[in-house]
Amino acid sequence: MPQPSALPLVDSHKLAQSVINNQKAIAQEISNQAQKQTDDPLRQAQLVKSFGEVAGELHKATRGDRVMTTPRQAMASVLQSFIARKASETPDDNVEMIEDAPVVKFSDGDLLEWIKTGFVAVFEGQEKFAWKTAPDDPDPLKNTSRQLRIAVFGDWGTAAYGAPVIADSIRNDPNGFDMVLHLGDTYYSGQPDEIQRQLVDAFPYRKDALNRSLNGNHDMYSGGKAYHDAIQGGQFQQRESHFYVQNQDWVLVGLDTAYVDHDMPDEEVAWFSRIIAQAGERKVVLFSHHQPFSLLDQQGPNLVKKLEKFLNERRIFAWYWGHEHRCVLYDQHPKWGLFGRCVGHGGFPYFRDILGPVVKTETWKVLRATDDSPGGAILDGPNQYVKEAPEGYGPQGYMSLAFFEGQMREFVHRADGTTIETKSLTSAAAGAKRPIT
Ligand SMILES: [Fe+2]
Numbered sequence: 001m002p003q004p005s006a007l008p009l010v011d012s013h014k015l016a017q018s019v020i021n022n023q024k025a026i027a028q029e030i031s032n033q034a035q036k037q038t039d040d041p042l043r044q045a046q047l048v049k050s051f052g053e054v055a056g057e058l059h060k061a062t063r064g065d066r067v068m069t070t071p072r073q074a075m076a077s078v079l080q081s082f083i084a085r086k087a088s089e090t091p092d093d094n095v096e097m098i099e100d101a102p103v104v105k106f107s108d109g110d111l112l113e114w115i116k117t118g119f120v121a122v123f124e125g126q127e128k129f130a131w132k133t134a135p136d137d138p139d140p141l142k143n144t145s146r147q148l149r150i151a152v153f154g155d156w157g158t159a160a161y162g163a164p165v166i167a168d169s170i171r172n173d174p175n176g177f178d179m180v181l182h183l184g185d186t187y188y189s190g191q192p193d194e195i196q197r198q199l200v201d202a203f204p205y206r207k208d209a210l211n212r213s214l215n216g217n218h219d220m221y222s223g224g225k226a227y228h229d230a231i232q233g234g235q236f237q238q239r240e241s242h243f244y245v246q247n248q249d250w251v252l253v254g255l256d257t258a259y260v261d262h263d264m265p266d267e268e269v270a271w272f273s274r275i276i277a278q279a280g281e282r283k284v285v286l287f288s289h290h291q292p293f294s295l296l297d298q299q300g301p302n303l304v305k306k307l308e309k310f311l312n313e314r315r316i317f318a319w320y321w322g323h324e325h326r327c328v329l330y331d332q333h334p335k336w337g338l339f340g341r342c343v344g345h346g347g348f349p350y351f352r353d354i355l356g357p358v359v360k361t362e363t364w365k366v367l368r369a370t371d372d373s374p375g376g377a378i379l380d381g382p383n384q385y386v387k388e389a390p391e392g393y394g395p396q397g398y399m400s401l402a403f404f405e406g407q408m409r410e411f412v413h414r415a416d417g418t419t420i421e422t423k424s425l426t427s428a429a430a431g432a433k434r435p436i437t
Helices: 012-021 023-037 041-061 074-089 108-116 119-124 163-171 192-200 225-232 266-277 301-312
Strands: 095-097 102-104 147-153 179-182 210-213 243-246 250-254 283-288 316-321 327-330 339-343 363-367 376-380 397-404 407-414 419-424
Touching: 012 023, 012 041, 012 074, 012 108, 023 041, 023 108, 023 119, 041 074, 041 119, 074 102, 074 108, 074 119, 147 163, 147 250, 163 397, 192 225, 210 225, 250 266, 266 301, 301 316, 339 397
Parallel strands: 147 179, 179 210, 250 283, 283 316, 316 339
Antiparallel strands: 095 102, 147 397, 243 250, 327 339, 327 376, 363 376, 397 407, 407 419
């Protein structure tokens, strides 16, 4: 059933086609608006060039079915948000319901008319939030014992598909949580209405837990101000976009790797260094939106460079990230000793990777190590929450982590909360390789 809080989807394929069908008129309109927006000819040219890439980027991101897709390109993502908002002003004419979610319907003429209302001014008017480094003291945990339990989910800000199912599972988990942590990304571009409906209204807050959300590239495509304002208020009460908690045995650090895309500001690195310097014998676990390495996506060289010292000293025990829309458990890193996990399969419907035979049920598939990355195992299977095309999209879910004194155990859950894999992380452990039974 569609969720009442989801904004309507803007079909990437249809949007790209409409831009192409009306290319001349739209390009002229964008150029006119750019000239009105700024006197700087370089910026005008950048705006026109960015828009010129929108249709191609949208095309690359889609397979043509009516399922949420979005490129990693700021202007295209902001255009999708803009169109969703415009259509929502006249829902009777411009929004239709399909089983998965509401979808925007529009003509080529509608698109041009909507753009004429001032798309470039909206894009240029977006404000990047001011960086402020978090204080050096930890966020106080509500539970001061040597047992902690955390829910982790990434790329979840859709309020559709598996996202509300995951939220219900975490909200209703009878075993309690000390932290509920989203690894970032509210689609399409972290606009105030998207942040309100798909993050603030939809989040699985728990009274027993710290409720936390990290910054993602899609949150930043709008400048991140709506995200930043949201996490500081309401039930989050998060001081900054990066934070840490600690107990006697562990330091758990949430990094902002999106304010500077797939990187960290120097002030944040200095903050992190101070936290590690006072951590003593505690083990360190990182959480971030972006990946330090990957077998299936880009590497994170800037991030790795900033944290190289700590990685080489084997100071990081485990690292959980999103951004890539998939679930991957990596083998222990041969040089850094850390356990890397991608948990970006929370809310965004993602294309299945083509890896060997097509499977009809959830299956861990083994991935071989490369020069960039240790080997690992990826979760493959269909997605029952994408009703338009369940076979084309990968399974959604989340993880929970249990810390008991110096021990750590992780659980991989389906969206409905059932556990499909569990693993104790010790220096001798390897990635998940056995089939799900
Ligand atoms: Fe992302």
